[in-house]
Amino acid sequence: MEIQRAQLALLKDLSGSPELCGRIAEGGLAHLDQTGLGQVDRKLHGRWLAALVKTMAAGRDALGEFGPPSADDWYIFLRDWREEDGTTRAEVEAYLSSQKVDPELFCAGAVAFTRRLIADTSPSGLRIPVDYTGSLAR
Numbered sequence: 001m002e003i004q005r006a007q008l009a010l011l012k013d014l015s016g017s018p019e020l021c022g023r024i025a026e027g028g029l030a031h032l033d034q035t036g037l038g039q040v041d042r043k044l045h046g047r048w049l050a051a052l053v054k055t056m057a058a059g060r061d062a063l064g065e066f067g068p069p070s071a072d073d074w075y076i077f078l079r080d081w082r083e084e085d086g087t088t089r090a091e092v093e094a095y096l097s098s099q100k101v102d103p104e105l106f107c108a109g110a111v112a113f114t115r116r117l118i119a120d121t122s123p124s125g126l127r128i129p130v131d132y133t134g135s136l137a138r
Helices: 002-013 018-031 034-038 042-061 071-084 089-096 103-119 123-137
Strands: none
Touching: 002 018, 002 042, 002 103, 018 034, 018 042, 018 103, 071 089, 071 103, 071 123, 089 103, 103 123
């Protein structure tokens, strides 16, 4: 879960720059150009990179321990996120639909989504960050 914590720290730090926050939410630091990377706190950048390497090594060493999330896993995760997190419906919808018409709303949704990834330690909840984190590394 360190990679989600590192990503949450990045998202929160960049919430004042919703465009950058949105690009990181979409695909991690790989979606930033040199100018964007220059705006990222170096310590947070290093923390995220270290967490990514550790996560990739752990995934390699425990290959097959977690299968991909099922439709039911996603249903439970999203239902609980909407009910328990206190996130507004608009933030959820902006993030899930990847609508960046309002970058601040999208960034707030990304922060809330990442918080939920960290908080959900149920078996189905643990399959989701494994799959999601893998998508950021691709």
